[in-house]
Amino acid sequence: MPPSRQRNANTESVDNYLKAILALSGPEEQRVSSTSLADRLGVAPASVTNMLQKLASSLLPLVEYERHRGVLLSAAGKRRALEVLRHHRLIETFLYEVLDYPLEEVHEEAERLEHFISERFEERIAVKLGHPKFDPHGHCIPAMDGKMPKQISVPLTDLREQGTFVVDSVSDQDALLLRRLRAHGITPGARLQVASRPPDDFVLRTSGVSKALHLSRDLAAAVRIRSAH
Ligand SMILES: [Zn+2]
Incomplete structure (x- = not known):
């Protein structure tokens, strides 16, 4: 592999580790176990340990890692x-709004492109789109300085009571689930009337549709909701 290609492959892989740790550590910035990281990245636990040791011991460490306590992003790692x-x-917002990609296809494309766009390209997209705050899945877009407001929402599967809610965001991880949710009208901003929840099915209605919808646990787990008020 030519050196430049090699460097790209490394950058891409490091970026993916940092992103996965950011996602798994959540808003409370908890330590992440290497097992859950291995699960999310679909790699062997031994390779995770290797990579974390490398990231923790570089000149500008991107993570803080202790074998039995898991891993945290350093300030530099979090910035990246x-x-x-x-x-x-x-990129997802650009593909969706400007290039008319279907919602379930933007994530995979963005996964490839995210590592390689220049700062200039990033800025041009942001300007073209009017500095959007949310992507088409309903997730906050971090500002240029890395600031990102906390989203107040809960997984639909955590719901304790019936009522009317708004879809806050849908997971971008599974294109098939996303397509099925979209077919049911469950997209960010949609209103949901939830009539029952497990141990039964999730039974709900989307606005303007009179037929009740039975949602499997899989689908419900991909949806985050917030209060409608
Ligand atoms: Zn995505």
Whole structure:
């Protein structure tokens, strides 16, 4: 592999680790176990340990890692993770709004492009789109300085009571689920009337549709909701 290609492959892989740690550590920035990281990235636990040791011992460490306590992003690691996330979500928004990609196809394309766009390209997309705050899945786009407001929402599967809610966001991880949700009218901003929840099915109605919808646990797990008020 020519040196430049090699460097790209490394950058891409490092970026993916940083992004996965950011996602798994959540708003409370908890330590992430290498097992859950291996699961999310679909790689062997031994390779995860290797990579984390490398990232923790570089000149500018991107993570803080202790074998039995898991891993945290360092300030530099968090900055890079948020930058890649900003790229990812801006690209998704651009593909969706300007190039008319279907919602379920933007994630995969953004996964490829996010590592390689220049700062100039990023800025041009942001300007063209009017500095959007949310991507088409309903996720916050980090600002240029890395600031990202906390989203107040809960997974539909955590719902404790019936009522009317608004879809806050849908997961971008599974294109098939996303297509099925979209077919049911469950997209960010849609209103949901939830009539029952497990141990039964999730039974709900979307606005303007009179027929009740039975949602499997899989589908429900991909949806985050917030109060309608
Ligand atoms: Zn995505």
